[in-house]
Structures are given as C-alpha cells and as structure tokens.
Amino acid sequence: MDMDALKRQAAARALEEVRDGMKLGLGTGSTAKHFVELLGEKVRSGMKVIGVPTSEATRADAIRCGVPLTTLDEIDHLDLTIDGADEIDPALNLIKGGGGALLREKIVAAASDRMIVIADDSKWVDVLGRFPLPVEVIPFGLAATQAAMARAFSEAGVSGEMLVRQGKDGHVFVTDGGHWIVDAHLGRIGDPPRLAGLLSVIPGVVEHGLFIGLGSVAVLAGAQGIRVVERP
Ligand SMILES: O=C[C@H](O)[C@H](O)[C@H](O)COP(=O)(O)O
Structure with a gap:
C-alpha cells in the first residue's frame, strides 16, 4: 500500500472520533488534508461541525470541501484537533512544522481538549531529531x-x-x-x-516545532493495519 493510502486510513480512523456539534482544529499537511476531505464528505451528508484551520492552505482546502469555518477570536475553545506530524516518539512528543504551519498548529492544539495525531507509521521514532x-x-x-x-x-x-x-x-x-x-x-x-x-x-x-504534552492519541497506519497509541 502506498504512503498516501496509509495517510488516508489514519485520517479515516480519526474521523470516527468526530461527533456532531464538535468544534474542531484542522491541521496542515498531506495527512491532515485527507482528514479535511473526509470531513467534507460527512458535512455534505449532514454532520454539523465547525473548524478552525491551522494554515491558509487548510483554510482553502476546508472551503473547497464545504467544511464551515470559524476563528479562535469567535470561539476560544475547541473539542478536538486532528493534525499530522513529522515525527512522533513513544511519549507522544512531536516534531511538527515540516510544512511551516507550526505556530498556528500549536495555538490551535493548545486551545483543544484533545489532539489526535494522524500519520503513516514511518513517522514513529524511538528518539526525535532525525527530522530537522x-x-x-x-x-x-x-x-x-x-x-x-x-x-x-x-x-x-x-x-x-x-x-x-x-x-x-x-x-x-x-x-x-x-x-x-x-x-x-x-x-x-x-x-x-x-x-x-x-x-x-x-x-x-516565535515558536518551535516541539509539541510536548499536546498530542493525546496517535493514529498510525502501516502495512499491518492501524495502531492507536495513547499518550502515557
Ligand atoms: O507544518 C506542517 C505540519 O506540522 C504537518 O502536520 C507536518 O509537517 C506533517 O505533514 P505531512 O502530513 O504532510 O507529513
């Protein structure tokens, strides 16, 4: 299975955690983009959610997919953020920012009750740092x-x-x-x-790409299936 298909699988698994009425943080990157697309399908079939995008790119994707948007000026608290990562360690510390969106991503994650990190399992590492x-x-x-x-x-x-x-x-x-x-x-x-x-x-x-204590759960898609890892 190719990497993109794994990313979409992780996104689809995270979508199962989304409930009607939720206020969502929408991440940035190729994995988060799958989530926004799948969320758009749910919205078109009647699910009521509202999202705060973590980048201009995600804002454009969400608009294209019909996901209603708001800002952290309109609401100051989110139920759940779904976002990708560049590396994830066993403590669920993350490196993020490969796409340059780390500042808004961290603001949005910090305003959320929970953050689900979605990734193909190549992002799982013993020790962070191989990714710059x-x-x-x-x-x-x-x-x-x-x-x-x-x-x-x-x-x-x-x-x-x-x-x-x-x-x-x-x-x-x-x-x-x-x-x-x-x-x-x-x-x-x-x-x-x-x-x-x-x-x-x-x-x-201004900010750095180490996300400490923000990821609640990681959903990792690999050749053997999906693994869900809770922050210890
Ligand atoms: O700035 C970008 C973000 O932190 C992304 O979530 C991260 O780079 C992972 O992106 P991708 O899902 O494309 O690997």
Whole structure:
C-alpha cells in the first residue's frame, strides 16, 4: 500500500472520533488534508461541525470541501484537533512544522481538549531529531537569535547545522505569520521537553516545532493495519 493510502486510513480512523456539534482544529499537511476531505464528505451528508484551520492552505482546502469555518477570536475553545506530524516518539512528543504551519498548529492544539495525531507509521521514532527541527523566527536579529539557539542546543546536549528554510522558488520561505523558519539538523534530541523550554525563552524565537504534552492519541497506519497509541 502506498504512503498516501496509509495517510488516508489514519485520517479515516480519526474521523470516527468526530461527533456532531464538535468544534474542531484542522491541521496542515498531506495527512491532515485527507482528514479535511473526509470531513467534507460527512458535512455534505449532514454532520454539523465547525473548524478552525491551522494554515491558509487548510483554510482553502476546508472551503473547497464545504467544511464551515470559524476563528479562535469567535470561539476560544475547541473539542478536538486532528493534525499530522513529522515525527512522533513513544511519549507522544512531536516534531511538527515540516510544512511551516507550526505556530498556528500549536495555538490551535493548545486551545483543544484533545489532539489526535494522524500519520503513516514511518513517522514513529524511538528518539526525535532525525527530522530537522523547525524553529520559527523573527527575521530581525537573525544571527543573534541563531547564536542563542546554539547555546540552547548546547545546554540541552545537542548540536547541528541550522539552515534558513528556502521555498521551492529559491527565496526564503515565509510563514503564514510573516516569519522565517530555521531548520535545525540535530540528529537525536535526548530530552525534548528540556530543549523545548530552552528555545521558548529566546526572544527572537516565535515558536518551535516541539509539541510536548499536546498530542493525546496517535493514529498510525502501516502495512499491518492501524495502531492507536495513547499518550502515557
Ligand atoms: O507544518 C506542517 C505540519 O506540522 C504537518 O502536520 C507536518 O509537517 C506533517 O505533514 P505531512 O502530513 O504532510 O507529513
């Protein structure tokens, strides 16, 4: 089975958790896109839900699929967020932001009672860090921010190259919030909560892609079927 089919299976399993009347956080990325499409089918057959999209791309997908939308200015609390991830560890710590949507994704996940992480099982890892950690930064003072990030990495016992993300057009990638992303190639992050805490206090860091204590359940689709893992 191809990867895309696995992503859709995970999305379909997560859809079983959605109930009429729910306020939903809608994630970003190729897996979350399947969820939005499947949710659109439910809405067309009568299910009443409302969603908050985590990116402009997801907003466009949701509109295309007929999913009613609102904002966190209209409502301040969500029942459930469904989103993908770039890596998931056994404590359900996540790396997110491969698609650049980590800031809105984290705001939405933090406003939700529960977050279901949907993925093909290649995203499941023993230790986070092989996927470069996205860190969303303010362009002003970038060199100073990167120096502070390097000190945080050292304190957390990790190191690696930091690359400012470029878009397909060869220009610097700009997030929906107008910021840049530094991808940190760390290899192994031994203590994700510690690194998350150290990055969070750096003034030029808007947000980082470590999601700690936000994922409630992971739905992982693989060749052997679907595995549902609760946060320990
Ligand atoms: O910024 C993007 C998000 O964090 C995505 O959820 C993550 O990159 C996973 O995306 P995909 O489902 O396409 O692998």
